[in-house]
Amino acid sequence: MVTASDRDGRTIEVRGLTKRFGAVAAVSDLSFTVAPGTVTGFLGPNGAGKTTTLRMLLGLVEPSAGTATIGGVRYRDLPRPITTVGTALEAASFHPGRTARNHLRVMAASSGVPSSRVDAVLALVGLSDYATRRVGGYSLGMRQRLGLAGALLGDPGVLVLDEPVNGLDPEGIRWIRTFLRDLAAEGRTVLVSSHLLSEVQQSVDRLVIIAGGRLVYEGTLDGLDTGGTVLVDAPDRAALAAAIRSAGGSVEPGDGGLSVTGLDATSVGAAALAAGVPLSLLMPRQGGLEQSFLDIVGGGGSR
Amino acid sequence: MRFTGALRSEFTKLLTTRMWWVLALILVVYVAFTAAALGATFGGILPGGDEAGLVGDGAPALVYSVAVTVGYVFPVILGTLSITGEVRHQTLTPTFLTTPRRGIVLAAKLVVLFVFGVFYGVVALATSVAVGAGLFTLGEVSTGLDDGEIWLMFARAVLAMGIWAVIGVGLGTLIPNQIAAIVVLLAFTQFVEPILRTAGMFVEGLSEVAKFLPGAAGDALVGASVFAAMSGPDASGALLEWWQGGLVLLGIAVVVALIGSLTTWRKDVT
Ligand SMILES: Nc1ncnc2c1ncn2[C@@H]1O[C@H](COP(=O)(O)OP(=O)(O)O)[C@@H](O)[C@H]1O
Ligand SMILES: [Mg+2]
Numbered sequence: 043m044v045t046a047s048d049r050d051g052r053t054i055e056v057r058g059l060t061k062r063f064g065a066v067a068a069v070s071d072l073s074f075t076v077a078p079g080t081v082t083g084f085l086g087p088n089g090a091g092k093t094t095t096l097r098m099l100l101g102l103v104e105p106s107a108g109t110a111t112i113g114g115v116r117y118r119d120l121p122r123p124i125t126t127v128g129t130a131l132e133a134a135s136f137h138p139g140r141t142a143r144n145h146l147r148v149m150a151a152s153s154g155v156p157s158s159r160v161d162a163v164l165a166l167v168g169l170s171d172y173a174t175r176r177v178g179g180y181s182l183g184m185r186q187r188l189g190l191a192g193a194l195l196g197d198p199g200v201l202v203l204d205e206p207v208n209g210l211d212p213e214g215i216r217w218i219r220t221f222l223r224d225l226a227a228e229g230r231t232v233l234v235s236s237h238l239l240s241e242v243q244q245s246v247d248r249l250v251i252i253a254g255g256r257l258v259y260e261g262t263l264d265g266l267d268t269g270g271t272v273l274v275d276a277p278d279r280a281a282l283a284a285a286i287r288s289a290g291g292s293v294e295p296g297d298g299g300l301s302v303t304g305l306d307a308t309s310v311g312a313a314a315l316a317a318g319v320p321l322s323l324l325m326p327r328q329g330g331l332e333q334s335f336l337d338i339v340g341g342g343g344s345r
Numbered sequence: 346m347r348f349t350g351a352l353r354s355e356f357t358k359l360l361t362t363r364m365w366w367v368l369a370l371i372l373v374v375y376v377a378f379t380a381a382a383l384g385a386t387f388g389g390i391l392p393g394g395d396e397a398g399l400v401g402d403g404a405p406a407l408v409y410s411v412a413v414t415v416g417y418v419f420p421v422i423l424g425t426l427s428i429t430g431e432v433r434h435q436t437l438t439p440t441f442l443t444t445p446r447r448g449i450v451l452a453a454k455l456v457v458l459f460v461f462g463v464f465y466g467v468v469a470l471a472t473s474v475a476v477g478a479g480l481f482t483l484g485e486v487s488t489g490l491d492d493g494e495i496w497l498m499f500a501r502a503v504l505a506m507g508i509w510a511v512i513g514v515g516l517g518t519l520i521p522n523q524i525a526a527i528v529v530l531l532a533f534t535q536f537v538e539p540i541l542r543t544a545g546m547f548v549e550g551l552s553e554v555a556k557f558l559p560g561a562a563g564d565a566l567v568g569a570s571v572f573a574a575m576s577g578p579d580a581s582g583a584l585l586e587w588w589q590g591g592l593v594l595l596g597i598a599v600v601v602a603l604i605g606s607l608t609t610w611r612k613d614v615t
Pocket of ligand 2: 092093094204205
């Protein structure tokens with residue numbers, strides 16, 4: 043074949059994806075794109091529909107409506123899927139009586155992946171010493187690593203990882219962050235889900251955030267930052283609030299003053315001076331990404 | 346490529362847990378025990394065989410065929426567990442991720458389990474023949490092994506064990522819950538079918554239907570069964586021809602697997 047190596051990332055496209063489990067609308071009309079060669083964080087609180095979305099992308103769950111493709115092809119139409127898309131879904135999908143090496147051998151056999159690759163990926167995730175132990179005795183962290191080994195087995199250009207950080211100790215979390223960055227540096231496309239922004243914040247280029255099965259944000263990390271708030275107070279709060287509103291800011295009661303959004307600290311001070319309101323407090327507060335994330339999913343989270 | 350890959354994967358899968366050899370071991374012990382009890386009776390070592398009129402030309406076939414008459418449940422269990430085990434341990438996820446065409450996975454399992462069923466058949470027959478022929482020799486009666494007919498019976502017995510394993514796969518796809526599937530399997534093979542077949546001997550017309558039950562069809566295919574023999578002299582009339590029995594058994598396997606593949610095998614894996 044003269045096509046590009048499978049190591050090159052491909053675009054993941056989700057269009058109008060919808061899944062209902064009986065009365066539960068797990069995912070509703072979800073569309074987003076994951077560009078090749080980027081690490082995209084797929085975020086949302088527990089129950090937001092992340093796992094369901096990924097399982098629809100991988101052909102494990104039949105969508106009620108919509109499509110999901112990888113490089114324009116449905117997962118089930120890929121000839122040797124694990125050589126194109128590597129997947130690590132939630133931890134428990136191993137037969138407890140099978141060893142790690144044999145688990146990977148079963149996967150490798152299906153796709154013509156050489157068995158030398160099995161030992162290579164076990165070494166890559168640091169499980170070489172445990173390769174011949176039955177998975178039943180593995181800790182959650184070791185299972186996560188074995189899941190990642192399975193994802194890397196076919197040396198795929200696209201990786202789909204569902205909450206890979208869950209259950210890892212701080213050492214493991216540090217390890218996986220480096221790991222994700224290395225994968226991206228090799229030009230692979232990575233879609234990694236988490237319910238905590240802080241877990242993936244340092245590793246991702248872009249974010250897709252869902253809540254209640256719907257898209258609430260798609261874009262860069264920087265774009266998520268809503269700029270924070272300014273905490274301000276004056277003996278005459280009513281006059282201060284009026285001054286800020288007329289300058290274009292919005293005001294809410296905060297703890298120990300008024301919480302202003304839409305204006306920075308300089309503009310708030312200028313507005314107060316122009317209105318002749320003496321201030322007793324003026325303090326910019328960094329909202330932070332985590333706060334913006336919580337604001338966004340809080341707003342769209344309830345159905 | 347996809348199918349051979351799936352075949353290799355399913356073979357590796359079955360060989361990398363303890364289930365296949367644990368079941369084979371129990372099968373050997375169970376068949377050896379039954380063949381010993383019957384062989385001792387028919388071989389004239391234990392008293393009682395003569396009065397019952399059981400000692401005779403048919404005795405070797407009856408003793409050797411316990412490999413299937415008591416052993417057939419084992420390939421069924423192995424086949425059923427090959428599906429329900431994946432459901433129970435959630436390994437359908439990696440299985441369908443590596444081979445997303447579920448029909449291919451099921452077809453590969455059917456082939457692999459047929460092969461394992463045949464293997465169980467060979468192992469079980471080797472056991473019943475070793476034990477039975479040993480006892481016949483000891484009792485100084487004919488082992489019947491110089492008769493070409495008995496070797497044809499061995500071939501049919503091995504084939505039957507293969508088909509039983511395929512039926513097990515079908516049962517697993519139909520009832521993916523492991524406990525439910527095993528309960529249904531044991532209830533059907535140990536109670537429902539024996540009762541229906543016994544009732545068939547007394548109730549006019551019912552025997553016509555009872556012939557098509559899987560156990561009866563299996564006995565017909567093998568062509569020798571200590572249970573059928575004990576049901577009395579007319580009992581042979583209550584069975585199909587061997588090839589009819591084989592087709593019925595195969596038909597049951599295909600229909601069960603087909604229904605399973607169109608229903609639970611298509612379900613979402615969450
Ligand atoms: N098999 C299922 N049957 C019924 N409801 C389900 C099933 N799987 C998931 N759900 C529901 O769908 C919603 C989304 O779940 P999930 O995709 O697991 O969310 P997340 O991975 O973001 O935590 C939840 O309300 C969950 O209860
Ligand atoms: Mg989840």
